[in-house]
């Protein structure tokens with residue numbers, strides 16, 4: 387079933403999660419060990435992130451360095467198949483522009499459609515670690531909206547080969563990313579919202595937000611979207627802080643602010659265990675407030691560590 391249908395049919399706020407494929411060499415059991423304890427809260431859909439290749443330098447016998455491309459976390463499509471067969475819930479694979487030509491994207495969409503997958507979160511992806519800015523593949527997409535246009539075209543039976551007549555129409559419900567504290571490359575929130583509105587006009591069915599720690603940021607973002615006539619559901623993404631170092635690392639990686647009260651409380655913690663308790667409590671309060679505000683769904687970034695989210699869900703759902 388589509389994410390939008392789950393939202394429409396729900397009588398109260400839905401619980402959902404995002405998981406990461408395990409590092410290459412690990413088994414799918416790692417994913418099941420993460421999802422198993424969270425099934426108690428009946429997530430109707432589970433997002434599975436996509437991780438593109440990275441370049442690493444390996445020393446050859448000659449002493450020269452060799453640039454090698456590796457994907458540290460492959461397996462998104464296989465994990466989606468595993469989720470369907472084990473839990474009978476809807477997986478939401480993330481699909482990115484980075485690393486894909488249009489033809490590779492088309493083939494990936496065909497695979498997903500054959501698996502019976504009806505939801506996709508369409509994203510651009512970040513720049514590779516050693517590249518300053520995002521570089522699309524030759525014949526690839528530059529922005530999420532361009533990738534979306536390909537998905538919506540396939541939903542209308544339009545594939546890349548112009549001679550292909552009466553091609554099967556895929557049936558994807560399309561989610562896109564939104565940034566309550568603005569995407570870091572956008573010059574300001576107004577411009578970022580303009581691009582978000584275009585994604586919705588192009589056919590995005592719902593928005594999932596980047597994590598935030600101050601609910602006011604989400605509420606203002608939703609208001610700004612509604613003022614622009616962006617009417618699709620806006621699902622808040624939440625992540626509990628679990629270590630002391632995250633109050634420095636999260637703003638650096640995700641370009642967002644952590645409220646003073648939360649940083650003050652984390653800085654008082656003597657170890658990561660105490661910090662995790664503070665992070666869980668903060669996330670419980672955020673979740674309860676957002677439910678009161680009437681959010682359609684609370685989407686938790688598990689980072690494939692279920693325990694903090696289990697504690698939050700027990701207190702909230």
Ligand code: FAD
Pocket residue numbers: 434435436437438480481482507508509510511512513528529530531563564569570571572577578579581594595596597623
């Ligand atoms: P876009 O919507 O393309 O926007 C990127 C930037 O370009 C923004 O600043 C926007 O304002 C601007 N822009 C958009 N369209 C245009 C245009 N036509 N012309 C000029 N400027 C434009 N990354 C992964 O690699 N794998 C994942 O699984 C993954 N999951 C994510 C899940 C969520 C919920 C979120 C919020 C992010 C996720 N990301 C993931 C990270 C995401 O790929 C990055 O944040 C990326 O930098 C932007 O992706 P986007 O889809 O928002 O890009």
